[in-house]
Amino acid sequence: MEVKSDNFMIDYLGIRYVFCSAQCLERFQSNPHLYIGYPGSEAPKHTGNEILKNRTLRLSGSLLAEVKKIVIESIQSMMGVHYVAIEGNRIEITYDLLQATEEQIEKSITAAGAVPGNNLIDRIKRAFVQSMEETEVISLEARPANRCGHKH
Numbered sequence: 001m002e003v004k005s006d007n008f009m010i011d012y013l014g015i016r017y018v019f020c021s022a023q024c025l026e027r028f029q030s031n032p033h034l035y036i037g038y039p040g041s042e043a044p045k046h047t048g049n050e051i052l053k054n055r056t057l058r059l060s061g062s063l064l065a066e067v068k069k070i071v072i073e074s075i076q077s078m079m080g081v082h083y084v085a086i087e088g089n090r091i092e093i094t095y096d097l098l099q100a101t102e103e104q105i106e107k108s109i110t111a112a113g114a115v116p117g118n119n120l121i122d123r124i125k126r127a128f129v130q131s132m133e134e135t136e137v138i139s140l141e142a143r144p145a146n147r148c149g150h151k152h
Contacts, residue, residue, distance in 0.1 A: 012036075023079055023104055033141040034098065040145035044098065051097035051140070052082065055129065057106070058117035059089040067113050074112035075105060089117070097137060102129045 008019040012032055019025040028035055037043030063071060068086050075084045075091075080099025085092045093105060106116055106126065116122065 021079065023100065026104065027099065027101070031137050031141050033143075034137060037142035038144040041142040043142045044140045049098065051136070052094055053097050053102070053133070054092075054094050055102060055105075057091040057093065057102075057109070057126075058122050059091065059109075060115040060117055062088050063114055071109055071112040071114045074108045078105065078108055081105075097133060098140075101133050101137075102126065103133075 006018055008022055008025040010017050010019075010025060010029060012028075017028060019028065033043060035043050035045045037046060063086065071091075072084050072086060075081055075093065078095075078100050080096035081093065082096070083092070083094040091109065095105065109116060116126065
């Protein structure tokens with residue numbers, strides 16, 4: 001991807017990386033070796049893999065038509081989002097975990113004017129999903145190969 005601006009950049013291991021959005025920069029900062037790998041250990045993103053997640057997020061209530069449209073557009077503008085539908089107080093979404101997380105999607109929803117469900121069960125479910133995603137992504141990161149060529 002060609003990026004025209006240095007608005008979203010980071011120096012990592014002596015190399016400057018420039019990103020198309022804050023979302024992509026944030027994903028890289030969280031797990032850089034998911035994207036750049038190590039010598040002798042290819043990054044999962046380089047292999048063209050997608051880790052598709054299908055989630056249902058609950059909102060605190062149904063949305064007015066104009067807010068619903070804004071929320072859908074906000075989510076669809078995110079990298080890695082494949083499907084979004086809102087019915088009542090439920091958002092059905094499919095996204096690539098290598099490009100977006102439930103936490104980032106929740107932030108997008110909130111910024112667009114919707115309020116995620118805030119009862120105890122909703123908060124626990126979101127925290128559980130976010131923890132599971134973080135664990136899954138960490139397990140996917142490339143690991144450095146030792147001198148014998150085996151990954152650590």
